Every structure is written in C-alpha cells, then in structure tokens.
Amino acid sequence: MLNVMVLAYQGRAPEDVNARGVADLRRELFDTYICEVLARNRQTARQYDAKTAVRRLWCLAWWTRRRAGDRTAVPRWMMPDGWYGLSLPGVDYLTHAVCLPALFAALTAGVTLVMLAQYGVLAGLAVAGAALLLVHLLPHPWQKHEGNGPDRVPLFALILFAGTAITVAVTVAALGLVELLTAKPALVVEGAVIAGSYVVELIVFHDNRRRLLLGVRLAVVVAASWITLSLGDPTAFACGVAIGLLIAHAIRMLKSLPTDHLPTTADKGWRMDPWVAGGAVAAFLVALVLGADFASPQLEAVAGIVVGTVAAKAWRRRPPVLAGPLSRLLHDSLLRWSGYLPWHRRAFLQYAADRHVLARTGRAQYSFIHLLVRDHLAECTPDELAAKVDRRIGERAARTQAGSFRA
Structure with a gap:
C-alpha cells in the first residue's frame, strides 16, 4: 500500500x-x-x-x-437468480433489440415449418397468423433501444438457429405424442387442460363480464370442436389443438422474459410483427426448397390450430411458470456474452x-x-x-x- x-x-x-x-x-x-x-x-x-x-x-x-x-x-x-436491479444499457439493448426478435422469429419459423411439412400450406398459414396476432396483442413489454455492437450479429444468428432447432424438436415431439396417444385420449387430455385453466380463471376473477366472455369462448371452442370432429379427421384436429396451445403459451412466455428483472416501460413504437412475419416467410422458403407438398391441405388441422389458440387466451393474465427462471437465465447469459461475467x-x-x-x-x-x-x-x-x-x-x-x- x-x-x-x-x-x-x-x-x-x-x-x-x-x-x-x-x-x-x-x-x-x-x-x-x-x-x-x-x-x-x-x-x-x-x-x-x-x-x-x-x-x-x-x-x-x-x-x-x-x-x-x-x-x-x-x-x-x-447463480442467475438474484440479479434484480442490475440494469445495463448494453444488456438491455441485446435483450430487447437482438434476443427477443430472434426468439420470436425462431419460434414462428420452427412451428410453421413443421406444420407446413405435416399438414400443408393452410396449416402453416394458420400457425403464422396465430403467432402474428398473439405478438401484436397487448401487452408489449419490449422497449426500443438504440445501440450497436460488434457481437450482435453472431448473437442473433446463434439464437435464431438454436431457437429454430429447439422449436422444431418440441413441435415434432408434441405431434408424435398426440399420434402415440391416438385421437380420443389426446383430446381428453387437451380438454382437461383447457377446462382446468378456465375453472381457475372463473375462480380467480370475480368480474361478471369476464366470466361471461370466458363462457362464450368456451362455448365457441366446444361447438367448433364438435363440428370438426363430426366431419373430419380427429387425429389431425388433436394435433392442431396441441400446436395452437403450444404456440400461444410460448409467445406469452417470450413476452414475459424482458420484464422479470429489468425495470421496463412498454414502448409501442418497437414492433415484433416484422420478425414474426420474417420467420414465417423463411419457413415457407425452406419448405419450398425441401420439396414440401403444398397441395395437400388438411382443414381439420387448421381448425385445431384456431381452436387451440382461442382456448389458450384464458392464460394471458397469469405469468407462465418457467418465465422467471428463463428470464434470469437469459440475463445471466447476456452478462457473460457482454463480458460482465466470466464464461470460465x-x-x-x-x-x-x-x-x-x-x-x-x-x-x-x-x-x-x-x-x-x-x-x-x-x-x-x-x-x-x-x-x-x-x-x-x-x-x-x-x-x-x-x-x-x-x-
């Protein structure tokens, strides 16, 4: 000294x-x-x-x-938990301007690609439309950040390719599980999940108007399901419902990521719609290059996607279970990527x-x-x-x- x-x-x-x-x-x-x-x-x-x-x-x-x-x-x-209050401009920029666009694009591209290959062009369009609608709806927790960094392009590419691969794997696994259970058991499980979520909503919220809207939505879901099952392929419908639930829940989880540890104020000028649309377009181009059959649509799968997306709206006011840990893990990884924490x-x-x-x-x-x-x-x-x-x-x-x- x-x-x-x-x-x-x-x-x-x-x-x-x-x-x-x-x-x-x-x-x-x-x-x-x-x-x-x-x-x-x-x-x-x-x-x-x-x-x-x-x-x-x-x-x-x-x-x-x-x-x-x-x-x-x-x-x-x-551990990634306990970083509350540590808000850094560089990490905020990477979270909102790089990671979230890549994650939304990867999610849309992965699910759209699998549904295109499995059920045709209408199913792919239904998935892309559902994703675009869910992202466009409030809340918009992301912010518009100005910045630049030499590592943003590699980070975007890494998240995009890794996220697409994981999404494809999860989607294929979900479709395989439904086909393994066969149509009736799969629909029973999906119906129990939807009914359970609606019961919780009815218990938690005491607003009569909200209860009425939930009842109307439930009636629409039941009616659409009955009509589709009486006229078409129940397995394709069950697969569509599973994918609708999956993409709705995944998008709400991604919306929860930037708000877990960072003090954010929603900025309506920053949109994720172009990234979702870009992911869907990329999936169509890849499917076209791979020779997917666009001329064999299955309307039962399209109806299932719509029913699953509409039914999942009852979950929008409750944060997903894994949103908190994933958000802190993302923050911890970005601290390491930015050089604030050591990888080794x-x-x-x-x-x-x-x-x-x-x-x-x-x-x-x-x-x-x-x-x-x-x-x-x-x-x-x-x-x-x-x-x-x-x-x-x-x-x-x-x-x-x-x-x-x-x-």
Whole structure:
C-alpha cells in the first residue's frame, strides 16, 4: 500500500493532496491500486484485456456486496437468480433489440415449418397468423433501444438457429405424442387442460363480464370442436389443438422474459410483427426448397390450430411458470456474452488472485482481499477505470522501452 501511495501522489505537493476530501483521496488511491495490479505482467494460464477484467471484477463486486453484505467471499457458483436491479444499457439493448426478435422469429419459423411439412400450406398459414396476432396483442413489454455492437450479429444468428432447432424438436415431439396417444385420449387430455385453466380463471376473477366472455369462448371452442370432429379427421384436429396451445403459451412466455428483472416501460413504437412475419416467410422458403407438398391441405388441422389458440387466451393474465427462471437465465447469459461475467469462472478467479485483487481461501474458494477494495470496485464506472488501466499499461511499456534503449 505504501508503494501504491507513492504511485498515486508522486510529484504532487502535500497541500494539494490535503486540500481534497477523504472520499476523493480514497477513490484515487484504490483506482491507482487496481490500475497497478492489473497492469503488471504476470504469467497466468489466461490473459484478459483491461475492459474485460474490470467489467468482470465490477460485476462480481456488485453481486457479492448485494448478496453477502459485509462478507467478501465470492460464491462458488454464480447463480442467475438474484440479479434484480442490475440494469445495463448494453444488456438491455441485446435483450430487447437482438434476443427477443430472434426468439420470436425462431419460434414462428420452427412451428410453421413443421406444420407446413405435416399438414400443408393452410396449416402453416394458420400457425403464422396465430403467432402474428398473439405478438401484436397487448401487452408489449419490449422497449426500443438504440445501440450497436460488434457481437450482435453472431448473437442473433446463434439464437435464431438454436431457437429454430429447439422449436422444431418440441413441435415434432408434441405431434408424435398426440399420434402415440391416438385421437380420443389426446383430446381428453387437451380438454382437461383447457377446462382446468378456465375453472381457475372463473375462480380467480370475480368480474361478471369476464366470466361471461370466458363462457362464450368456451362455448365457441366446444361447438367448433364438435363440428370438426363430426366431419373430419380427429387425429389431425388433436394435433392442431396441441400446436395452437403450444404456440400461444410460448409467445406469452417470450413476452414475459424482458420484464422479470429489468425495470421496463412498454414502448409501442418497437414492433415484433416484422420478425414474426420474417420467420414465417423463411419457413415457407425452406419448405419450398425441401420439396414440401403444398397441395395437400388438411382443414381439420387448421381448425385445431384456431381452436387451440382461442382456448389458450384464458392464460394471458397469469405469468407462465418457467418465465422467471428463463428470464434470469437469459440475463445471466447476456452478462457473460457482454463480458460482465466470466464464461470460465475458475480461470478468471485465478487471474484476479494472481494480481492480488482476490485471495484464494480454499479449494476453488476465493474472496476479495478487503471490503474496501470490493466496495470501490462495486461503486466504480467500469469502462472509465479500464481506460486508466490501459494508460498505466502504456506507461509501464514506455518506461520499459526507454530503459532498453538506454541499456
């Protein structure tokens, strides 16, 4: 610490130092300490640039202070829960302007592609229309964020392809389960799910107008189901109902993702409709390239999709069960993607321990060397401190180069 004080105050008059407040002196002192220890060249398995290192230290310090109070220990596992209040502009931008459009497009593309291949063009259009309608309806929890980033295109592509693959797998599994159960048991299960949701709605809400609307919707669903089953293929109808329920529930879950941990205000100027339409168009193009038979429509599947979508509207006021954990998992992943958390936790903690920001307290156990260091990192502006670290690295490099020239 004496060496750090020499670095912080060298070349300055004592009167100038004494004239400043204690908080300013402490901030300057610990800024100098962080800059000095991160600027030193030490042999570790992995190296990190100043911006990445400071961002990760800041995030660990912020999270540790919020969760552990006056303890300095870094938890062994960084769980995605408990990040409430940590709203970063870069992460907000990636959530609302990159991840949500990719997820909506992937969901629509995956379901539309499977239904096109299985039941023809009308079923694909019905799925795309249902998705577009559900996304367009309120609430709109997403915001319009201005920004740019070099990693947004790879992130969008990764989520789009992974989301489409997962959606295709889930949709095929749902259709296979319905066909495995055969039509009557599958319709009994779907009817029980729909009836259960309506009963809960009738119990929870005491508004007579809402109860009347639920009763009318239930009557429409029952009548449409009876007419379709009496005239057409019950298996195709049961598959359509399952897909209608699936896409309605999935879209409501995606709508819940950005509102779980981020303080959002709905911005009606930011639309997801073009991304949903784009996903549907992409599915039609892929199906055309793969040689799907567009000339064999099954109207029973189309009717089932409509019935399932209409029946699922009773769930719109209750948040999906998995929305909270998925939202926090998305936030945690974006913190890592943006460089605020390490992907390989042990390697980064060892890096920070080698530079005397953390101390190893046991096997795979670390803590900040002091509460003051942790609190200083939690209260700093990461990018500004990283710029100071870069300047210190430049100063040390220039001094080393000057010494080699003199030699």
